[in-house]
Amino acid sequence: MVGYVGQADELEGIEEKALKTGASKVFVEDLRNQFVTDYLWQLVRSGAKYEGSYLLGTAIAQPLLAKRQVEIALAEGADALAHGCIDKGNDQVRFELTYKAFAPQLKVIAPWREWDIRSRSEAIAYAEARNVPVTKPERTYSNDSNLWHVSHEGGILENLVEFPPEDVFELTLDPRSCPDGDSEITIDFEKGVPIGLNGQRIPPVQLVEDLNEIGGTNGIGRVDIVENRVVGMKSRGVYETPGGTLIMAAHRELESLCLDRQTRHQKDILSITYAQLIYDGHWFTPLREALEAFFTKTQEFVTGSVTLALYKGGLSVKSRVSPHSLYQADVASFETGNFNYHDADGFIGLLGLPTSVRSRLYREKYETLARTV
Numbered sequence: 001m002v003g004y005v006g007q008a009d010e011l012e013g014i015e016e017k018a019l020k021t022g023a024s025k026v027f028v029e030d031l032r033n034q035f036v037t038d039y040l041w042q043l044v045r046s047g048a049k050y051e052g053s054y055l056l057g058t059a060i061a062q063p064l065l066a067k068r069q070v071e072i073a074l075a076e077g078a079d080a081l082a083h084g085c086i087d088k089g090n091d092q093v094r095f096e097l098t099y100k101a102f103a104p105q106l107k108v109i110a111p112w113r114e115w116d117i118r119s120r121s122e123a124i125a126y127a128e129a130r131n132v133p134v135t136k137p138e139r140t141y142s143n144d145s146n147l148w149h150v151s152h153e154g155g156i157l158e159n160l161v162e163f164p165p166e167d168v169f170e171l172t173l174d175p176r177s178c179p180d181g182d183s184e185i186t187i188d189f190e191k192g193v194p195i196g197l198n199g200q201r202i203p204p205v206q207l208v209e210d211l212n213e214i215g216g217t218n219g220i221g222r223v224d225i226v227e228n229r230v231v232g233m234k235s236r237g238v239y240e241t242p243g244g245t246l247i248m249a250a251h252r253e254l255e256s257l258c259l260d261r262q263t264r265h266q267k268d269i270l271s272i273t274y275a276q277l278i279y280d281g282h283w284f285t286p287l288r289e290a291l292e293a294f295f296t297k298t299q300e301f302v303t304g305s306v307t308l309a310l311y312k313g314g315l316s317v318k319s320r321v322s323p324h325s326l327y328q329a330d331v332a333s334f335e336t337g338n339f340n341y342h343d344a345d346g347f348i349g350l351l352g353l354p355t356s357v358r359s360r361l362y363r364e365k366y367e368t369l370a371r372t373v
Contacts, residue, residue: 001027001072003065005035006147006205008170021132027072031064032147036204039064040148040244044251045192045302046295047267048275053223055241055248056278057149062091063283066098074103082109090230094281101284120154141168147208149221149241157236164224164238171212171240175219175313183218184318186307187211187250192299194247199305208243215242219313230280246315250306253317257325258302267298 002014011028018026039060050056066083073081081099085092087110096108117123120142127134141155152168166174188196196202197210215221221242229235255264270291277288304322308315330338 001029001069003029003031003068005031005061005064006209007145017133025076029068031068032205035061035064035147036208040208041193041204042292042295043278044194044247045299046274046291047248047252047255047271048278049248049271050275050279051225051227053225054227054237054239054279055149055223055244056275057146057239057241057244058144058151059090059094059279059281060148061146062094062281063098066095067102067284069095070099070102070106073106078106080107080109082111085110085112087112088229088231088233090279090281093230094283097281098284143170145170147205147212148244149239152238152240153235157238160226160236168238169222169240172216172222172242173219178217178219178312181311183214183310184307185211185214185246185310186305186319187247188305189251189254190303192251192255192295192302194251208247211243211246213243215246215310216240218242218310218315220310220315221245222313246308246310249315249317250308251302253306253320254302254304254322257304257320257322257327259298260326263298267295270294 002011002018004011015026015028043056043060048056050059069081069083081103083092083095085095092110092112096110099106099108117126124134141152141157143153144151150170152164156162157164157168186198187194188199188201194204194207196207202210221240221244223239223241224236225239226234226236255267259267274288274291274295277283277285277291282288301324302322303324304320306320307318309318330336
């Protein structure tokens with residue numbers, strides 16, 4: 001089973017190759033719309049980022065792929081599930097936890113944990129010796145792509161003192177070679193979900209593709225991090241998420257208008273947990289679903305538009321507009337009097353009461369001690 005979630009040209013000839021190498025049946029399905037509406041938009045509404053910067057591009061796609069694989073396996077009467085995830089990676093965890101959620105009775109076959117091949121170069125040599133058609137990579141590092149992002153790992157990137165070569169990047173231009181002058185875009189949201197650009201409603205898949213093009217042309221969305229893998233080791237990942245970076249930035253700015261202080265702060269805390277659950281492969285769990293219900297509630301009034309200015313890898317906010325904005329200029333402005341300044345006296349007094357009591361208590365103790373000495 002191969003699920004198409006926007007992974008460039010990786011599916012070219014895949015059905016023919018599968019049949020030639022022994023598959024009795026091949027399923028190739030376009031899952032892009034479901035990927036965006038049922039997975040990416042949930043991620044956007046949550047605001048989740050793993051360890052502060054990774055927008056979870058690979059992690060968010062794998063529950064969908066694994067679930068669809070299980071559904072086909074059960075429909076076909078299969079007695080086992082197999083995946084090609086390497087033995088050091090996070091991917092194996094995410095696939096197999098999904099298997100356990102829907103078909104724990106099926107055996108799992110993980111070749112990388114069973115054979116004696118220990119590298120991609122050895123895997124290529126194995127395939128060539130058996131006349132299995134493979135495309136030799138021109139570069140020593142690997143990548144994983146979908147509509148949301150492209151990830152790059154391995155090869156020269158494993159040397160932490162080396163800057164990523166420019167030929168690593170596929171979706172984004174080098175900021176130094178981006179067009180001069182600002183590019184300005186407005187992203188429109190409805191209940192926390194992106195729905196269009198510049199006032200024009202756009203279908204979900206096309207919207208992500210359009211924003212990838214816009215962001216990539218302006219060098220937006222590159223991240224180079226050392227992250228903590230589920231399996232216990234640290235690894236370096238170089239990610240490109242141009243459209244996702246624009247969406248997440250605009251969404252957060254819109255929330256600054258529409259969410260009250262307590263909800264916003266609690267959401268920031270829970271989004272860390274949500275990111276961890278996605279990264280660790282716990283998408284199909286009661287906790288993840290409960291958090292999703294929380295995030296859905298917080299987005300009831302996150303509707304409006306945010307205009308961003310893009311310039312050579314950077315972005316800034318030009319405007320935020322919402323019919324549900326909690327920002328009231330007549331209250332917040334320093335030029336108006338529509339606010340009772342005397343309210344601050346009682347507020348600060350009550351807010352500081354524990355500090356005042358504690359201070360008096362210790363001052364009295366110190367004074368008593370000084371007199372006895």
